[in-house]
Amino acid sequence: MDVHDLFLSCRKGDIVRVKYLIEEKEVDLSVRDRWDTTPLYYACLCGHKELVKHLLANGARCEANTFDGERCLYGALNNDIRNLLKSYKAITPSTIVRDIYSEFLRRMFDDGLHTDVVFVVHGKHLAAHRCVLSTRSVYFRKMFRNKWKDRQMITLTNKLVRPWAFETILQYLYTGRLQCHLDQTEDVTRLAKQCQLNELINELQENMKQVLSFESTKPGVHVTMVSVDQSSDLPVALALLVDAALPPQLFQQAGAELPFPPEQPQVFSDVTFSVEGYQFPCHKAFFCGRSDYFKALLNNWSRKTTTGNDNSSRAIELHDVSVDVFVCIVEYVYQDWCNLPTECVCDMCDVLHASDVCLLPGLKRRCAARMTQCLDTDSVMTLIRMARLYNLPRLEDQCAEFIATNIEKMVQDEAFTAFVREDAASIRDRETTDTIPIIDDIRYHISSFMQTFSDMYEANEKLTLIDNFLEELCLDA
Numbered sequence: 001m002d003v004h005d006l007f008l009s010c011r012k013g014d015i016v017r018v019k020y021l022i023e024e025k026e027v028d029l030s031v032r033d034r035w036d037t038t039p040l041y042y043a044c045l046c047g048h049k050e051l052v053k054h055l056l057a058n059g060a061r062c063e064a065n066t067f068d069g070e071r072c073l074y075g076a077l078n079n080d081i082r083n084l085l086k087s088y089k090a091i092t093p094s095t096i097v098r099d100i101y102s103e104f105l106r107r108m109f110d111d112g113l114h115t116d117v118v119f120v121v122h123g124k125h126l127a128a129h130r131c132v133l134s135t136r137s138v139y140f141r142k143m144f145r146n147k148w149k150d151r152q153m154i155t156l157t158n159k160l161v162r163p164w165a166f167e168t169i170l171q172y173l174y175t176g177r178l179q180c181h182l183d184q185t186e187d188v189t190r191l192a193k194q195c196q197l198n199e200l201i202n203e204l205q206e207n208m209k210q211v212l213s214f215e216s217t218k219p220g221v222h223v224t225m226v227s228v229d230q231s232s233d234l235p236v237a238l239a240l241l242v243d244a245a246l247p248p249q250l251f252q253q254a255g256a257e258l259p260f261p262p263e264q265p266q267v268f269s270d271v272t273f274s275v276e277g278y279q280f281p282c283h284k285a286f287f288c289g290r291s292d293y294f295k296a297l298l299n300n301w302s303r304k305t306t307t308g309n310d311n312s313s314r315a316i317e318l319h320d321v322s323v324d325v326f327v328c329i330v331e332y333v334y335q336d337w338c339n340l341p342t343e344c345v346c347d348m349c350d351v352l353h354a355s356d357v358c359l360l361p362g363l364k365r366r367c368a369a370r371m372t373q374c375l376d377t378d379s380v381m382t383l384i385r386m387a388r389l390y391n392l393p394r395l396e397d398q399c400a401e402f403i404a405t406n407i408e409k410m411v412q413d414e415a416f417t418a419f420v421r422e423d424a425a426s427i428r429d430r431e432t433t434d435t436i437p438i439i440d441d442i443r444y445h446i447s448s449f450m451q452t453f454s455d456m457y458e459a460n461e462k463l464t465l466i467d468n469f470l471e472e473l474c475l476d477a
Contacts, residue, residue, distance in 0.1 A: 002027050010039040010055075013048035022058055024394060026365075028099075029060045030229055036210075040072055044085070047077030052084060059099070066179070066225045067210050100362055101336040102175065102230070104289050108132075109174040114285040116268065117148075119170075120155040124163040128170055131268040131283050135237045136173040139195045144266060165191050172200060176231030182211070182224050203228045238335045241286075245269070245330050247278040250323070271298060274315035275326045282330065290333045293359040325354045332363045340370045345379055349386065356390050368395035375402045381415040384438075400441035407442065407462050411469040424475050436475065439466065 002025045009017040018039075021027045032038055040060040043051045056062060062069045062085050069085070076082045108129070115127035133140040148154055156166070165180075165187040172178040178200065180188050185204055192200045207226050244267045269281035287294040301316055318326065324341070328351050331338035341347035348367050355363035371383055372395060380399050387396035403410050410416045423438045446463060450456045470476065 003031050006031070006039050007033055007042060010042040010048070010051065011046055013043070013046060013051055015048070015051045015054055018051060018054065029055060029058060038068060038072075041068070041075060044072045044076040044081050047081065049081055049084065052081055056084075061229075066227045067207060068227070102177075105175045106171075108285055108289050109171060114270065114283070114288065116152065116270065118153045119166065120153065121161060121163040121166045122157075124167075126163075126167055126170060129268075129283070129285050130266070131241060131285075133170075133173055134266055134268065135240045136234075137195045137197060140173075141266070144268075160187075161191060162187050169195060169197070172197070172228070172231070176229075176234035178204075178228040180226055182226055185226055199231060199233055200228065203231075235335055235337075241283070241334045242331050245280050245282050245334070246327065247280065250278065250327065271301075272315040273326070274317045275321060276323045278323050279315055280326065280330060282333075286333050291359050293357065320357070321354050322350065325350050329354060329358060329360070329363070332360060332366070336362065337366070338363070340367060342370070345371065345374050345382070348374075352386065352390060364390060364392065365394070368392045371395060372398045375399065377406060377409050377413065380410075381413070381419055384419070397441065400438065401445045403438075404442045404445035404462070407446070407465060411465060417473065420470075420475070421473065436470075439470070442466065 002021055006018065006021050006027050006029075009021065022029070029039055038060070040052065040055045040062060043055055062072050073082055073085055076085065112127040115129055117128050117130050117133075119126045119128065130140075130144055134144050135141075165184065168178060168180055168184075168188055169191050178188070185208065189201060189204050192204070204226065207228065211226065267281050269283055271282050271284050271287070273280040273282060284298055288298055289295075297316070321329070324347070328338040328340060332355075338351075340351060348371055352364060352367040352371075355361075355367060368387070368390075371386075375383065375398070380402050384396055384399035384403075387393070387399060403416070420436060420438060424436045427436075443463065443466065446459050446466075450459050
């Protein structure tokens, strides 16, 4: 529903609604509709320049000489938008604005931290992680189990394997994205067939058809680059690392046992966490790249190992987290989502606290988003306190909106009354004319969505109710 709303808002030029969907709902701007069209294309086609600028600033893709880029340029309503598209800086894979997880995957390959294998392709050294390659490609999985077993440096001498093509394939395995020159697609496709990357082969072939069809119907347009957006099988592949990291006892509990379990890739773990006696074989590259907390923890552990304490074969014990909570952390670290508990807000609070301690802001936001689904008159005051404690402005704002909608009940709630008193007392040297933060937020939500006379009448009644409530508390705001 949010995706449909995004496309509709881009056609209408409703920049306020688009901002809300991007910032509050976190809708992906690279989504496509059934006509294989992006939100940016509709904004360009309908001539909404400010909206186009906003979409570009928030990561919408318009790369030079690609199918999507040329399509936006060709369909733009006027020259102002065409000039904006041409002059915008973020038009290359290295500069485009990405979400945190996609950026992490890119950096994991580019930075080469905690790699455990190096490929030498005609003199060029390319470091990689066996755990990623074996989960993403059946070919690499078999080679690491047989011919390349226990080898840390692998030399490829086949003349048909070009260094740049092999690097492009590795980047695709890490990020699910690929961009290459039109003249180079044959070399990349040949290597993709060798690595048994059927989805990539299909994507490249489909993109080539689109390019040829587009150029034949649009005189003067010349596409020179082919790009593949995020692979649909990337999350599925990285989920295998989650399965490999979970202790067998927990993995069997998660679902019914199969008579013939699917083939699992080798773990290739380089660190083990111990939580309540359960062992989690994991990978430093993921935990260090995703969390500064785990990065400091593992760096400190490595220093102790190098100073003579033989800790390399021991597990790192984590005492301040439960098994269920750590499972959520492992799932989030590897695949950027997790199965949050749904039955009890208290269980989600445990995950929220752990994500705050472990410096995982994305997991905090996911907890907050799930908590908004539990909003009711009994829980809203607890959740708004947690929102402030853990610095979650979106959750706090949604709690304030809920209170505004249900203000008739909330003014009779003792917890709400106590909260208003605390909010007023928290302002140092408060004057009688000073405002109260929670009251300001509630008034804002009451007044923001008045469209009809009946809405205005209802809003005035609610505002009067708040004034009477404050008067009873001897507060003026």
